[in-house]
Amino acid sequence: MFEIRFHGRGGQGAVTSAELIAHAAIEEGKFGQAFPSFGPERRGAPVMAFARVSDVTIRNRSAVYNPNGVLVLDPSLLKLVNVGDGLAEGGVIVVSSHRPAEDLRAEFKLPGRLAVVDGLAIAMKTIRRPITNTTMLGALLKATADGDKTLVDLDALEHALHNRFGRIAAPNIAAFKRAFKDTVVLEEN
């Protein structure tokens, strides 16, 4: 079982990110589960979403408290939210930021492994909108890969993006692939 917590602001697509991971997992025959942190959605306020990926049936319906992966869509949240809370042993925090990973770790005392990519720059260049949710899925898959084996199959995720976005899927897929390539992973201290 691999558990992920997504941090974003209302409107940035954190819930969509979580759902795309679940859709990709289910499509390749695994078990996937995604759900929002339940509450009134407010644009701009910090929000969370959760996803689980497993080879066997997922029955746990409570929130994720000990994530193996944490995805942070908006670096301004690092000042407001303890994104490393409960991070599982060997877990990774994935942040969209233009700053070097070492700087972020030093300033925010982030635990575990740390993966960083400038998701905003990639999104602006590729999708031409300041929305990083699909871009950062590339970073998440890179940071959580075990050798060549990714958490969910890259083709399955591409297919999930296609199903979700239809004719505007292409730039999202390009951004996702670019982030997968560019993400830098800083190992645990």
Place this chain on the structure above:
Amino acid sequence: MGTRKGMEVSIGIAEAVMMADVDVIPAYPITPQTHIVEHLSELVADGHLDAEFVPVESEHSAMSCCCGSVAAGARTFTATSSQGLALMHEILFIASGMRLPMVMAVANRSLSAPISIWNDHGDVMAARDTGWMQIFVENGQEAYDHMMWAFRVSEDHDVLLPIMVNFDGFILSHVVEPIEVWSPEEVKQFLPPYKPPYRLDVDKPWTFGAVGIPDIYLETRMAHNEALIDSQKVMEKAWDEMAEVVGRKYSVLENYKTDDADIVFLTMGGISETCMTAVDQMRDEGKKVGVIRLRMWRPFPFAEVAKELGGRKVVLAVDRALSTGGCGGPVASEIKAALYPLDKRPQVVEFIAGLGGRDVTIGDFKEMYDKGAAVAAGGAVPPYEMVGVRA
């Protein structure tokens, strides 16, 4: 074999309702049920479902419109939650008393005040005695399958009663998970078209909803109660036949790792699966514990509950609602009523968990088990406990 797809449970329910080929959907949106009727309105507008979608001005009107539509002979669906179900309350009795078959999905949510959009079973417990059949599902697949099943049971001429399919708000309604969808052939094989025995017809007039003077009201209520109790047979037959069509077998109770269990959880709804995960972990530690999950709530399966729980040492009854100023949890209350006639009764340790959306975790279930184990070892039975409550 159907196709396995990832989808939000609410969307799955709407898709199943489309497969059931409903004629009329009177509906009013309310969180966390909204995605169901939103999606149905899209399916109707886009021409995928040939039905009348009636956007009414309140839930009271939604249920009234359902009554009229069923009386006219139309297969009818609606969905609601919490305050919406409360606003329907008056008409719920009329739907069941007039023996009008229909299906309502209820995304269970707490009642105000204080204002809460989150999940518990307070809404449906307030509608417990409205004379509807009431079942609780625990995952998306079960919710999907039970749309087809619910129409079949409700419209059976030996039943002719409305049914609520309860599923937890948010912890089921807003979750994306795998659902195996039915093929049109499977639906056709399992669910015949609705053939009302009586309907409003200008050429063959009937009176619906007439006055029940003291000379007849009592008999009418008895007939209604007997039909509700007897609906269990039709439910079981429909479960058997559904298993033949889609290969998934459901029943009145779901037993999970109970064969040698001295201590069993008794749960209802979506937290049952979290409880099963906790049981898996406790089994790895060598604890003889299992879960019995109530699928059927009205009629209440007294005989099956007595049979399954009778031989246990301790039952951990987990409620998602509070009978304020009363016995504690409504489910535990029924459990105790079912066990009372037995010579050898288990101890019942009662918990009220997850009111107003408070998360119920694997750790919570383990703590409940520890309290049950203390009773099994000879400790006193504590009064019902509100799990995780701050003093």
